[in-house]
Amino acid sequence: MDWATILDIGLKFVAITIAFTVVLLIVAYTVLAERRVLAFIQGRLGPNRVGYGGMLQPFADLLKFILKEDIVPDKSTRFIYFLAPVIATMAALMTMIVYPFGPETYIPLIGTIPLSIARFDVALLYVLGVTSVGVYGIMLAGWSSNNKYSLMGGLRSSAQMISYELALGLSLIGVILLAGTLDLQKIVETQSAWHGFRWFIFLHPLGFIVYLIAAIAETNRVPFDLPEAETELVAGFHTEYSAMKFALFFLAEYINMFTVSMLATTLFLGGWNVPFAEDLFGRGTFLFGLVGVIGFLLKVIFFLFLYIWLRGTLPRFRFDQLMNFGWKFLLPVALFSIFLTATLMMFFM
Amino acid sequence: MLVLLFILFAGLAIGCAIAVVAQRNPLYCAISLIGVFISLACLYVMLAAPFIAAVQVVVYAGAIMVLVVFVIMLLNVEQEERRRSRLGFLVPVAVVLAAILIAEATFIIWFVDRSPVRPLSSVSDTGLTSSIGSALFTKYLLPFEITSILLLMAIVGAMTLARRIKEIPPGAAVVPGAQVLPLHMFDPTIALDDTRAVEAHGSDEVAEVMGVPDDHDPTKRD
Numbered sequence: 001m002d003w004a005t006i007l008d009i010g011l012k013f014v015a016i017t018i019a020f021t022v023v024l025l026i027v028a029y030t031v032l033a034e035r036r037v038l039a040f041i042q043g044r045l046g047p048n049r050v051g052y053g054g055m056l057q058p059f060a061d062l063l064k065f066i067l068k069e070d071i072v073p074d075k076s077t078r079f080i081y082f083l084a085p086v087i088a089t090m091a092a093l094m095t096m097i098v099y100p101f102g103p104e105t106y107i108p109l110i111g112t113i114p115l116s117i118a119r120f121d122v123a124l125l126y127v128l129g130v131t132s133v134g135v136y137g138i139m140l141a142g143w144s145s146n147n148k149y150s151l152m153g154g155l156r157s158s159a160q161m162i163s164y165e166l167a168l169g170l171s172l173i174g175v176i177l178l179a180g181t182l183d184l185q186k187i188v189e190t191q192s193a194w195h196g197f198r199w200f201i202f203l204h205p206l207g208f209i210v211y212l213i214a215a216i217a218e219t220n221r222v223p224f225d226l227p228e229a230e231t232e233l234v235a236g237f238h239t240e241y242s243a244m245k246f247a248l249f250f251l252a253e254y255i256n257m258f259t260v261s262m263l264a265t266t267l268f269l270g271g272w273n274v275p276f277a278e279d280l281f282g283r284g285t286f287l288f289g290l291v292g293v294i295g296f297l298l299k300v301i302f303f304l305f306l307y308i309w310l311r312g313t314l315p316r317f318r319f320d321q322l323m324n325f326g327w328k329f330l331l332p333v334a335l336f337s338i339f340l341t342a343t344l345m346m347f348f349m
Numbered sequence: 350m351l352v353l354l355f356i357l358f359a360g361l362a363i364g365c366a367i368a369v370v371a372q373r374n375p376l377y378c379a380i381s382l383i384g385v386f387i388s389l390a391c392l393y394v395m396l397a398a399p400f401i402a403a404v405q406v407v408v409y410a411g412a413i414m415v416l417v418v419f420v421i422m423l424l425n426v427e428q429e430e431r432r433r434s435r436l437g438f439l440v441p442v443a444v445v446l447a448a449i450l451i452a453e454a455t456f457i458i459w460f461v462d463r464s465p466v467r468p469l470s471s472v473s474d475t476g477l478t479s480s481i482g483s484a485l486f487t488k489y490l491l492p493f494e495i496t497s498i499l500l501l502m503a504i505v506g507a508m509t510l511a512r513r514i515k516e517i518p519p520g521a522a523v524v525p526g527a528q529v530l531p532l533h534m535f536d537p538t539i540a541l542d543d544t545r546a547v548e549a550h551g552s553d554e555v556a557e558v559m560g561v562p563d564d565h566d567p568t569k570r571d
Contacts, residue, residue, distance in 0.1 A: 080376070121477050125403035129390075132411025136383070136418070143376065143422045151422065158419050162412070182478050 011110070015117050016097070023096060026297070026304075027254045028058035034308045041312035065247035073145060073240045080144035085241065085248035088137025092255035094130045098123040099262045100185045101296055102272045105289025115272075115289060116185060124182040127263060128169060131218065135161045137252065138220075138227065138237050145240035153236025156319065157220060157227035163326040164224075168214035170334035174204040174341040175267045188271030196278055199270040206337035208268045210330055215260040217326065219253065222311040226319055261303030265296060272296040354395060362388035379418050386410040398476035 032047070032054060039046025048054040072081065102115030120126070135158055142154015178200055179187040191198050201208045217224040228236030238249045265271060272292030281288040317325070365384035372378045386409040393402035485493045533539040 077376075080380070083380075120399055122399045122403040125400070125407060125478075129403050129406035129411055132407060132415070133383075133387075135411075135415055136380075139415070139418055139422065140376075140380075143418075155419070155422060158415055158422075162415060162419075165411075180479075 011113065012117065019096060019101065019117055020093070023255070023258060026301070027251065027258055028062075030254055030257070030304050030308075031061070031250075032057050033304070034311070037305070037308045038312050041309075062247070065244050068243040070243040070245065071240075073147065075146045076240065077144040077146070080140050081240075082245075084137050084141035084144060085245045085252070086137075087140065088134060088252040089248045089255070091130050091134030091137060092252040092259065095127050095259045096255075096262075098126055098184055099259075099266060100188050100271055102289045102293040103188075104284060105292075106284055106286055107289075108286065112284060114185065115293060119183065119185050122182050123184045124172065124176065124187075124267075127259075128165075128172075131256075131259075132161075132165060134252070134256065137249075141241065141249070142237040145237075147240050149233045149235075150237050150239045153227045153233050153239070156233075157237060160220070160224065160226060160322060160326075161218060163323060164214045164217035164330070167210055167326060167330040167334045168218055170331070170338060171207040171210035171214060172267065173338050174207040175200050177338070177341055177345060178203055184266050184271075188266055188273065191270040191273050192278065196270065196273040196275045199268060199273070201268040204268070204337065204341050206333065206340065208264075210334045210337060211264060211268065213330060214326075214334075215264065216307070216310065217322075219256045219260055219307075221253075221257065221307055223314040223317050224322060225316060226322060229316060257304060257307055258300065261300045261307075262296075264303055265299040269299045351395060355392070358388045358391040358395070362392070375421050376418065379414060379421060382417075383410050383414050386414065396476070400476060400478045400481050 035057075036046040036048070036054065046054065047057045050056040050060045072078065097117040098119070100114070100116040100119075104112055104114045106112045138157045138161075139154045142150045142152070142157070145151075175187065176182060179190045181187060181190075191200060216222075220227050226236075227233075228238070230236075233239070238246055241249060272295055274291050274295035277288055277291045277295070281291065362385050365381045365388060368381035369378050369385065372381060386405060390402040390405040390410070393399070393405060533541055
């Protein structure tokens, strides 16, 4: 091992630490934002006591989760009961390593580095694979709790995720066709044309809509939050979970929201491409990188806001509506969007 | 470094594979099988075949095993009882098959060691998505299409088999809150295996279609 390798590994560790800290902070504040925005939509105040405007509320919540008593149901399958939140959180966190947070950037004292943790050929498939492994967390939690509500929640979520994963995967094929690669960094770079405005949302709009709907269903959010429909299932798959284990499920849900938003940004909204930034600062400069990272995060935050907005606006689906919608509407539309994009590409590219 | 990783994932794969066979609880077996698939995917990555690795995780760990776990959860399969006595006659067959497998593995290891073709170096693009895609759509187009048709047939077959049981006529769409009653409840001449049905909303309507006098008057109760 020479010094270059060690420096490289050290840089990777620093990158992982920074990325995870930033993401977890944003996730923590998403929870707060969700409560405040929901309160605003519903004409309430929301948590505004801890810190200025409730800014310290996430930390107070975390402290509470740590100090609460951890209750394990007597008749639960212990090993799997402990394993489930671990799988859910781990799968949610693992997808984070492939996203390009910014372009290749010159950083003073270090040199030119890519602003992503890892880069490989099948990044998009990796994201899909790891996301699909995350289903086990919810399923196993529902099964091992030995509670009928948990089991119903787990079954519902697995059925829902299998159904919407298809539409989700198919909606991405158009993007792969347009970019000609599965490497996320390259996909973002192909969107750099037209002064950083060749976003795939303009070239593949139908796929974007399908992706957005399927992604909301994949993350079990309103209006697709049937796995934890509180009016019928108490709290769904995490009914029997308390203290930090519940917090892990909660965390996994919000990280999933975040990663799904990052994927939407990367594939459809041009990732770190900010219109005219390249003309102003020039490719590879520090300012270009900074603007890129900020632009990327702002786009992701827009999606997170959209999630909260939807939660404040829409009622929940019924289960048969959910299944009909997924299989009989979303899937054909996704297939049609592939057909449309491929045909248009043949004639115009 | 690579050797250490290989030992780690190969050991994990073998351990999980043993657990698949040795575990009593079907769900533990399923989880161990997922472990096998994921360790194999890691081994594929080390063999410079990232596409196969990703597909292994997406298809096997992410789709097929989800269905298996789903079925286990849905049927609530109890712990497997000791069935050694009933399946005892299979033991000699298993021994013979294991012997053949070991012989095969030994032969392959021996053969590969002596063959002049060395394995590809880790830097090669045969495992990349684009090269697999272009190979599938040019050199291996016919086998690829035949496989697709085979899969399509399997899907259609599964659908036909699954849908054969229930036969609700177009007039009796199932509405939430409605009760679907088989027709033989009303007419003794209709055979029991006739699955046609009528639908009714609420107990009053059920009483009406069944011809039961509707005498539930709240004032007449006790």
